[in-house]
Amino acid sequence: MSNPPTNSGLPRRPGMTVPLPGTLHSHRDKLIELADLGYSDIWSAESDGADAFTPLAMAAAWEPRLRLGTAIVPAYTRSPACFAQSVASMADAAPGRFAIGIGSSSNVIVERWNGVPFVEPYKKVRDVVRFLKDALGGEKVTKQYDTFAVDGFRLGVRPEHQPQILVAALREGMLRLAAREADGAIINWLSADDVTKVAAVVNDAAGGTPKEIVCRIFVCPSENAAAVREAGKFAIAAYLNVGVYAAFHEWLGRGEMLQPMWDLWKAKDRKGALAAIPDELVDDLIVHGSPAECRAKIQQYFDNGVTTTSLAIMPFDRDLDYWQAVRDLSPSAG
Numbered sequence: 001m002s003n004p005p006t007n008s009g010l011p012r013r014p015g016m017t018v019p020l021p022g023t024l025h026s027h028r029d030k031l032i033e034l035a036d037l038g039y040s041d042i043w044s045a046e047s048d049g050a051d052a053f054t055p056l057a058m059a060a061a062w063e064p065r066l067r068l069g070t071a072i073v074p075a076y077t078r079s080p081a082c083f084a085q086s087v088a089s090m091a092d093a094a095p096g097r098f099a100i101g102i103g104s105s106s107n108v109i110v111e112r113w114n115g116v117p118f119v120e121p122y123k124k125v126r127d128v129v130r131f132l133k134d135a136l137g138g139e140k141v142t143k144q145y146d147t148f149a150v151d152g153f154r155l156g157v158r159p160e161h162q163p164q165i166l167v168a169a170l171r172e173g174m175l176r177l178a179a180r181e182a183d184g185a186i187i188n189w190l191s192a193d194d195v196t197k198v199a200a201v202v203n204d205a206a207g208g209t210p211k212e213i214v215c216r217i218f219v220c221p222s223e224n225a226a227a228v229r230e231a232g233k234f235a236i237a238a239y240l241n242v243g244v245y246a247a248f249h250e251w252l253g254r255g256e257m258l259q260p261m262w263d264l265w266k267a268k269d270r271k272g273a274l275a276a277i278p279d280e281l282v283d284d285l286i287v288h289g290s291p292a293e294c295r296a297k298i299q300q301y302f303d304n305g306v307t308t309t310s311l312a313i314m315p316f317d318r319d320l321d322y323w324q325a326v327r328d329l330s331p332s333a334g
Contacts, residue, residue, distance in 0.1 A: 008210045013308040014331050015041030019055045028062045035065040038331030043071040043310035060094040067097045071186045072168040074105035075128040076116045081153050084135040091159035101186045103168025106242050123147050170248035179205035184212030191284040192300035199305025214308040219287040221294045221325045222317035231316035232282040233274045241265045291328035
């Protein structure tokens, strides 16, 4: 099955977020079904559940049709040598079909949960990208980067194919870094219309070189709009009160819309903060409606510059059947 090109010239790749529901050892048949349905990619996340690499390693052995990517691994939570070993091992396990997505993550995950100071995120991500490129090249690395130093490390794993390196980016600095020094960007928590602004920054910084833009899209194919909006506001509050996401949405032009929610959240009025989130914001950031309406909205992300999707199906409607949603949103359903 061939995918039409995006406006960047790269093929459109429909993907799914993993891990899937249920225990990791139970996912083999479901991963095979994803590929049968026309999904081309799976993208892992790393926060408080499974690590980013284990679900992909299992998928590498079970389903060779799927491309595997991390979206994302925090730049702070692994030492440089350990990071390079994990990346090289996955690239060796799935030659030519692994992409490493790196990001700063957030102060909550990095500092509060992992005890690592969340300082100079731009430099940290840039340095990890540069180190991985140095290490994956096979040479002994002795180098002082801005945020760490490496003395005499050489990778003992030589992947047959170099993995693509992608950078999770929100505002212009990281977006330009993703375009200049990596193979593309990973974006998150934005509307299809917002993609136009983000993609323009990436494409401008890339100087005509096609760059992949991977987008995690939160989807709930349900026509119970009231249920989706009520539950969706909890998810929005959890993310958009984190500093990096607040700054991102202010840059996108939502400062005035979100200021009441931010003020109430800082005042520890959680109920008031949730009530201050307008329905239109949920409708912008979370794809919901009938399966056909959801597929059309997902298509808008592609039309506006996304090259690869990573759908995250959200159980905002308690009556939602997850696997029916996977089937309803699949390329074969359209």
